[in-house]
Amino acid sequence: MLLKDKNVVITGSGRGIGKAIAIACAKEGANVGLISRTIEELNNTKKEIEELGTGVKVVVKPADITKFEEIEKAFKEFNNELGLFNGVIANAGYSRMWATHEFINEKFAEILNVNVLGVFYTFKAAYPYMKKDDKKDKARFIITGSEAYPHAPSRLTAYVASKYAVVGMQKAMTAEYKKENINFTMVLPTQIDTSLLRGKKAGDGNKPEHVLNPWDLNDYYLFLLSEDANRIDNGLIFTYDFQEVKKVLTEAPSEKRENWEAFKDYFKEKAPKSYENVKNLGKLIDFIITRS
Ligand SMILES: NC(=O)c1ccc[n+]([C@@H]2O[C@H](COP(=O)([O-])OP(=O)(O)OC[C@H]3O[C@@H](n4cnc5c(N)ncnc54)[C@H](OP(=O)(O)O)[C@@H]3O)[C@@H](O)[C@H]2O)c1
Numbered sequence: 001m002l003l004k005d006k007n008v009v010i011t012g013s014g015r016g017i018g019k020a021i022a023i024a025c026a027k028e029g030a031n032v033g034l035i036s037r038t039i040e041e042l043n044n045t046k047k048e049i050e051e052l053g054t055g056v057k058v059v060v061k062p063a064d065i066t067k068f069e070e071i072e073k074a075f076k077e078f079n080n081e082l083g084l085f086n087g088v089i090a091n092a093g094y095s096r097m098w099a100t101h102e103f104i105n106e107k108f109a110e111i112l113n114v115n116v117l118g119v120f121y122t123f124k125a126a127y128p129y130m131k132k133d134d135k136k137d138k139a140r141f142i143i144t145g146s147e148a149y150p151h152a153p154s155r156l157t158a159y160v161a162s163k164y165a166v167v168g169m170q171k172a173m174t175a176e177y178k179k180e181n182i183n184f185t186m187v188l189p190t191q192i193d194t195s196l197l198r199g200k201k202a203g204d205g206n207k208p209e210h211v212l213n214p215w216d217l218n219d220y221y222l223f224l225l226s227e228d229a230n231r232i233d234n235g236l237i238f239t240y241d242f243q244e245v246k247k248v249l250t251e252a253p254s255e256k257r258e259n260w261e262a263f264k265d266y267f268k269e270k271a272p273k274s275y276e277n278v279k280n281l282g283k284l285i286d287f288i289i290t291r292s
Pocket residue numbers: 011012013014015016017018035036037038041063064065066091092093094114118144145146147188189190191192193194195196197
């Protein structure tokens with residue numbers, strides 16, 4: 001098991017991407033701490049994990065990540081029940097779409113509060129309890145970003161601002177916490193079939209083909225939490241590029257599919273743009289090949 005006995009806390013784990021990550025971590029042996037505002041959804045995630053029968057600990061704490069006292073209390077309690085954290089995933093997020101000149105002021109502020117202030121609060125509340133003593137297996141702080149960085153789609157100004165902001169925050173924090181053995185990485189998904197993108201239609205079985213399922217991202221988070229990613233710091237995982245990797249892998253001759261070393265020149269020829277974004281993440285491609 002990849003994450004046996006590790007402790008991972010995931011915000012926004014009541015549904016969508018965070019729920020998929022929590023289940024994937026538990027399948028790999030990690031004890032998990034779950035946060036969102038909706039206790040019923042958190043309990044559903046907990047129930048699904050318990051039904052796996054892996055015996056991991058699942059701790060649920062409803063909290064609003066835009067309220068520091070709430071999240072500070074939640075992380076303290078996670079620490080009491082789980083111990084020090086190997087990984088913290090700042091995944092909770094929020095978005096709304098309007099023309100910029102019509103954007104409701106309070107909604108603009110709310111998006112920044114959840115997606116930027118919420119990431120800062122998550123780190124600040126988690127920091128005292130992150131495991132900082134192991135150079136060979138560093139603590140991980142992983143942010144769920146978005147392809148809104150750098151593509152900046154229109155009518156999403158607040159969301160775009162927030163997802164640009166966390167890229168800058170990650171860079172600053174990487175330098176600041178290097179000596180303390182905390183690595184910072186980000187997964188930047190394309191469109192995913194969750195309520196954030198599709199509202200009540202999420203999971204209805206009618207998603208457009210290019211829209212991925214939340215669990216299609218699991219390998220990225222699992223890899224970033226694993227010992228194989230110990231040297232990856234300030235990493236940006238653009239999921240579009242790794243979907244390209246997966247697609248080209250299915251078409252490649254078998255001898256090219258063995259590992260990154262055998263695959264890389266073939267991939268460079270087939271998808272030169274994506275190659276530039278993945279060429280320093282060969283270990284993740286080996287991970288994908290091994291698990292496929
Ligand atoms: N879906 C996509 O197409 C897509 C694409 C790129 C990036 N992302 C990113 O993926 C992340 C997860 O989103 P998702 O797509 O899985 O959306 P989702 O299904 O709506 O899930 C969002 C999660 O965040 C929680 N949350 C929201 N506001 C919160 C707050 N103030 N305090 C605590 N928890 C809060 C929600 O629970 P409560 O409402 O119960 O609190 C929920 O569990 C976000 O950062 C999003 O920006 C999504």
